[in-house]
Amino acid sequence: MFDVVVVGAGPAGLAAACRAAESGARVALVDDNPVAGGQIWRAGGGRPAGPAAAWIRRAERNGVEWLAGARVFAVPEPGKLTIEQFAGDRELGYEKLILATGARERFLPFPGWTLPNVMGAGGLQALAKSGLDVAGKPVVVAGSGPLLLAVAKYLRARGARVLLIAEQADQAALLRFGVGLVAYPGKLAQAVQLRAGLFGIPYLTGCWPVEARGPEKLESVMLRRGRKTWTERCDYLACGFGLAPNLELAALLGCRMSATGVAVDELQQTSVAGVYSAGEATGIGGLDLALTEGEIAGFAAAGKTREARARFGARERHRRFAGGLERAFALREELKHLAQDDTLLCRCEDVPLGRVRGCMGWREAKLHTRCGMGPCQGRVCGGAVEFLLGWKAESVRPPVFPARIGSLSRD
Amino acid sequence: MKVSVNGREVTVAAGSMVSTAVAAAGVSLYRRSVTGEPRGPVCGMGICFECRVRIDGREHCRSCQIPCVDGMEVRTDV
Numbered sequence: 001m002f003d004v005v006v007v008g009a010g011p012a013g014l015a016a017a018c019r020a021a022e023s024g025a026r027v028a029l030v031d032d033n034p035v036a037g038g039q040i041w042r043a044g045g046g047r048p049a050g051p052a053a054a055w056i057r058r059a060e061r062n063g064v065e066w067l068a069g070a071r072v073f074a075v076p077e078p079g080k081l082t083i084e085q086f087a088g089d090r091e092l093g094y095e096k097l098i099l100a101t102g103a104r105e106r107f108l109p110f111p112g113w114t115l116p117n118v119m120g121a122g123g124l125q126a127l128a129k130s131g132l133d134v135a136g137k138p139v140v141v142a143g144s145g146p147l148l149l150a151v152a153k154y155l156r157a158r159g160a161r162v163l164l165i166a167e168q169a170d171q172a173a174l175l176r177f178g179v180g181l182v183a184y185p186g187k188l189a190q191a192v193q194l195r196a197g198l199f200g201i202p203y204l205t206g207c208w209p210v211e212a213r214g215p216e217k218l219e220s221v222m223l224r225r226g227r228k229t230w231t232e233r234c235d236y237l238a239c240g241f242g243l244a245p246n247l248e249l250a251a252l253l254g255c256r257m258s259a260t261g262v263a264v265d266e267l268q269q270t271s272v273a274g275v276y277s278a279g280e281a282t283g284i285g286g287l288d289l290a291l292t293e294g295e296i297a298g299f300a301a302a303g304k305t306r307e308a309r310a311r312f313g314a315r316e317r318h319r320r321f322a323g324g325l326e327r328a329f330a331l332r333e334e335l336k337h338l339a340q341d342d343t344l345l346c347r348c349e350d351v352p353l354g355r356v357r358g359c360m361g362w363r364e365a366k367l368h369t370r371c372g373m374g375p376c377q378g379r380v381c382g383g384a385v386e387f388l389l390g391w392k393a394e395s396v397r398p399p400v401f402p403a404r405i406g407s408l409s410r411d
Numbered sequence: 412m413k414v415s416v417n418g419r420e421v422t423v424a425a426g427s428m429v430s431t432a433v434a435a436a437g438v439s440l441y442r443r444s445v446t447g448e449p450r451g452p453v454c455g456m457g458i459c460f461e462c463r464v465r466i467d468g469r470e471h472c473r474s475c476q477i478p479c480v481d482g483m484e485v486r487t488d489v
Contacts, residue, residue: 047426402471
């Protein structure tokens with residue numbers, strides 16, 4: 001039995017676990033990945049580095065119990081979670097629960113997007129960090145958001161030939177955002193530093209991929225910018241259209257949702273008493289907001305309301321920055337017309353868009369086409385369906401991740 | 412450390428994920444979809460399930476989330 005269980009060991013989860021443990025709570029930190037740090041601090045060689053290492057040491061010093069490679073797949077009753085690890089499954093009891101489940105990339109279908117070596121932008125970066133050799137490989141980075149710049153910079157540092165970055169947002173929107181950056185000196189320095197690492201790589205705004213081609217794996221990508229269409233030969237297409245929060249566990253627990261993610265009150269508590277949420281799960285906001293929300297949730301879950309309140313001002317500043325980001329990188333209408341009727345929308349069950357478009361909503365699509373009913377449970381097609389057809393995921397049922405039969409039949 | 416991918420031995424750095432060993436073996440087809448299309452990793456973070464392979468006889472393992480262990484046997488396209 002733990003005072004506080006934190007799900008997700010990215011920035012928000014680490015900050016929450018540390019603050020709760022430092023406040024005297026008995027804390028467990030659970031994460032699907034083998035190493036803490038989340039996606040943004042994912043390190044190569046299986047060892048956390050930089051700020052993640054410091055947070056992890058701090059968590060260890062304060063006695064946080066670390067449960068790695070652990071997927072939460074069910075919530076059998078209030079106060080209990082069932083987790084599955086490679087070795088087997090176990091139940092975790094908690095007084096307070098903090099959901100710091102982070103975000104995933106939003107993928108949009110276009111002809112050829114299912115070919116091997118067409119990946120997420122963060123996806124290719126994550127694979128390169130875990131050892132994939134990209135040296136000398138021609139790569140096109142495409143999609144939307146600041147992540148594209150970080151990915152291009154990282155891939156280049158690993159020796160990849162980054163041919164170009166295709167950002168779907170228009171220059172005008174980005175310039176408005178760039179001007180807004182002056183109010184945030186730290187962020188501006190970061191942006192300049194990123195640009196420096198990208199010297200010589202064309203950053204094409206108002207540009208997006210329209211088709212990926214190759215017989216058995218990617219060989220080239222066709223891009224569009226304005227009226228111009230052309231083809232780039234490449235080994236990898238790293239393509240992600242921004243981020244979407246991971247809401248499955250919160251939905252399973254019955255937490256109310258806001259327009260941006262899990263709805264929370266000023267102390268980061270969800271609509272379910274004793275369940276808190278912090279970081280990208282409550283709405284995409286970036287690293288600084290995640291850390292601050294995590295600290296607030298950790299303090300609040302441990303009963304340290306005064307310490308939590310002291311961070312409200314910082315949270316407000318970071319939220320304003322996040323709002324600017326969202327407006328600058330809003331997805332354009334043209335992207336809704338990339339996928340054709342025969343383009344696969346659900347890549348688990350190979351369901352083309354044309355079959356789903358004829359349905360009234362998610363429920364009918366699931367019943368009639370199996371869209372969203374494969375192993376990923378709609379985690380990949382869900383974001384696309386929301387953007388293309390305007391349907392939000394309706395219900396979540398356990399297991400929220402595919403689990404072994406032995407884990408499901410434990411009772 | 413050494414890992415076998417479809418019977419071929421590859422050497423990978425400690426801490427590498429199984430997905431890395433598969434790529435290092437020159438394999439881009441990790442699995443076939445329900446209609447037979449070739450597929451490989453997409454998200455790199457354990458949510459898309461496209462990088463599923465067989466590891467030491469266990470089916471449907473997400474290769475991007477499992478670190479290599481010396482002597483591991485990996486099979487793709489199963």
